[in-house]
Amino acid sequence: xxxxxxxxxxxQRRQQPKVGISACLVGERVRYDGGDKYHQLIxxxxxxxxxxxxxxxxxxxxxxxxxxxxQLVKTQEEIRALGVEQSDxxxxxxxxxxxxxxxxxxxxxxxxYIVKSxxxxxxxxxxxxxxTTNQQIDNSDGLYVKALKTANPHMVIVEESSLNDIxxxxxxxxxxxxxxxx
Ligand code: SF4
Numbered sequence: 001x002x003x004x005x006x007x008x009x010x011x012q013r014r015q016q017p018k019v020g021i022s023a024c025l026v027g028e029r030v031r032y033d034g035g036d037k038y039h040q041l042i043x044x045x046x047x048x049x050x051x052x053x054x055x056x057x058x059x060x061x062x063x064x065x066x067x068x069x070x071q072l073v074k075t076q077e078e079i080r081a082l083g084v085e086q087s088d089x090x091x092x093x094x095x096x097x098x099x100x101x102x103x104x105x106x107x108x109x110x111x112x113y114i115v116k117s118x119x120x121x122x123x124x125x126x127x128x129x130x131x132t133t134n135q136q137i138d139n140s141d142g143l144y145v146k147a148l149k150t151a152n153p154h155m156v157i158v159e160e161s162s163l164n165d166i167x168x169x170x171x172x173x174x175x176x177x178x179x180x181x182x
Contacts, residue, residue: 016051017180020113022122023056025160030056034066037116039160045169046114050176053110057121057144061098063091072120073130074137081120081143092143095121099147107148110155111179112172115145117159124157 023030026047027038046052059065069084070091083089099121107113115122121144129138141149145157156175162168 014177015180016049017111017176018051018053018109019176020053020055020107020110022114022116022119022160023054023059024116025114026052026054028054028056030059030065032058032065032067032069037160039163041166041169042114042160042163045166046163046173049173052114053106055102055106057095057098057102060102061091061094063094070120071130072127072140072142073132075132079129079140079143095143096147099144100151102144103147103151107152107155110152112156112158112176113148114163114172115142115157115159117161121145124159126159126161 021042022037024035024037025039025042027036027043029036031037058067068086068089070081070089071084072079073082080090080092081095082092115124117123117126118128119142120127121142123140123142124145125141126139127142128136129140131137140146148155148157156179158172163172
């Protein structure tokens, strides 16, 4: 039994906190290139203690697998999700519509969310923002996380990169159980 499991054994009989998670982190092959971003520690140490709700917002938006990669670009007025290789590809409306819909319905029941860093949809503060000459000018939230924060201002949102060690997992788990008891 791992350290984390032993500490949280007493939580076994309680209702598990409902937590959203980017689908690629649990091994679903939903990325633009048909791959995944399986995260060992999340799946080994957190998954048994949480009611994980698996969502890929880009698949939900109907973009398909595989799909052309997109990046966030600051145009004159706003941030848009444009094709990396196809500059005439603009999936902003599809992503924003789906993000708003998910955020205001099923995600309302989640106390927390684990998201994939740097993704144009799922990044939480780490997503690169480019200008129209393809120079990176900033980092920000992906479009899905932006909608999640607007619709659920009290939701705890963490990137997988903060769960790369046992202490990070332990702190997150404690936070989820505290939040779910409110
Ligand atoms: S980062 Fe988000 S949008 Fe990208 S594959 Fe993973 S779940 Fe889907």
